Amino acid sequence: MNDRILLGHGSGGRLTRELVDELFVKGLQEAAPHSMDDAAVLPRQDHKLVFTTDSYVVSPLEFPGGDIGTLAVAGTVNDLAVMGATPLYISLGIILEEGFEISRLKNIVTSIADTAKKSGVCIACGDTKVVEKGKGDGLFINTAGIGVLAYPTDETLIQPGDKVVINGTVGDHGMTILTMRKGFPLKSSLQSDCAPLNGLIHQVAQQQQIKWMRDPTRGGVATALNELVENKPWGVMLSEPDLPFHEAVDGLAELLGLDPLYSANEGKVLMIVSAEHASETLKALHEHPLGKHAAIIGTVTADYPGTLILQTEMGTMRTLGILTSDPLPRIC
Numbered sequence: 001m002n003d004r005i006l007l008g009h010g011s012g013g014r015l016t017r018e019l020v021d022e023l024f025v026k027g028l029q030e031a032a033p034h035s036m037d038d039a040a041v042l043p044r045q046d047h048k049l050v051f052t053t054d055s056y057v058v059s060p061l062e063f064p065g066g067d068i069g070t071l072a073v074a075g076t077v078n079d080l081a082v083m084g085a086t087p088l089y090i091s092l093g094i095i096l097e098e099g100f101e102i103s104r105l106k107n108i109v110t111s112i113a114d115t116a117k118k119s120g121v122c123i124a125c126g127d128t129k130v131v132e133k134g135k136g137d138g139l140f141i142n143t144a145g146i147g148v149l150a151y152p153t154d155e156t157l158i159q160p161g162d163k164v165v166i167n168g169t170v171g172d173h174g175m176t177i178l179t180m181r182k183g184f185p186l187k188s189s190l191q192s193d194c195a196p197l198n199g200l201i202h203q204v205a206q207q208q209q210i211k212w213m214r215d216p217t218r219g220g221v222a223t224a225l226n227e228l229v230e231n232k233p234w235g236v237m238l239s240e241p242d243l244p245f246h247e248a249v250d251g252l253a254e255l256l257g258l259d260p261l262y263s264a265n266e267g268k269v270l271m272i273v274s275a276e277h278a279s280e281t282l283k284a285l286h287e288h289p290l291g292k293h294a295a296i297i298g299t300v301t302a303d304y305p306g307t308l309i310l311q312t313e314m315g316t317m318r319t320l321g322i323l324t325s326d327p328l329p330r331i332c
Helices: 014-027 068-081 102-119 172-182 198-205 220-229 247-256 275-286
Strands: 039-042 049-056 085-097 122-131 139-149 163-166 212-214 235-239 270-273 295-301 308-311 317-319
Touching: 049 068, 068 085, 068 102, 068 139, 068 198, 085 102, 085 198, 102 122, 163 275, 172 247, 198 275, 212 220, 220 235, 220 270, 220 308, 270 275, 275 295
Parallel strands: 085 122, 235 308
Antiparallel strands: 039 049, 049 139, 085 139, 163 270, 163 295, 212 270, 235 295, 308 317
């Protein structure tokens, strides 16, 4: 552990994992469960509640495809939905910096309301604080979300031969934020994929048994799947030719020497389903507007236990590990 917090501690990579393991899990072990999931299932007599919390510090605050308000609601909804829950309520805490433009705040509030309406959740409570100029970087948002467990997943059912499915193109959000932050003069339709996924997941989960789901946000697809295969008797092999990429993401990643599999997504869900149900799952995804570019991108394999492998277009194999830190912090 470092003796001071680094930007990399918020990247979703190895530094984040070390911070959570060594400080939060150990420090809170008597007061909190040991789960590393993005949401917790709370037992009740009549049903199970799912509870999550998140904070949003994205820079810039507005970007093609959304803004921090869209991101806050969609991100909270998605953390619940990938646990198999129907999202119901969200809390909203906003920290404003002195001098922030009211017109910008109105636009962000409109985005919050529109995204909440689209996802069918209620903003149940909220709080606002203002800090001195220079102490808040414009605006930060903290949320909590509550939902009811509707489609339980069970990763203990995963076995070799199962398929890895994603609902669309990989790395759009991270690459969009990168182009905005660095001022790259790209002429393309690239924009963030930021969107609530509960409607899409409901459409698929009511038809097929999903063994595992995750929204690959910080750290991208590669980090989410690395966390899944860790200490498992099986691994995952991704097929590079089957990975869906926006043309601009592919080109920008090649130009900058970045791997889009580690780029953040804010409107994507990874699913693991049995091989016999993979085609039906893909069909159900394609029938939803957020799943038009869905694809089967990999297979669970017994050949590489505890490892994420990429089978390249040339037919070679490459191990995909967990990055120590994301090359672009503050993407959500």
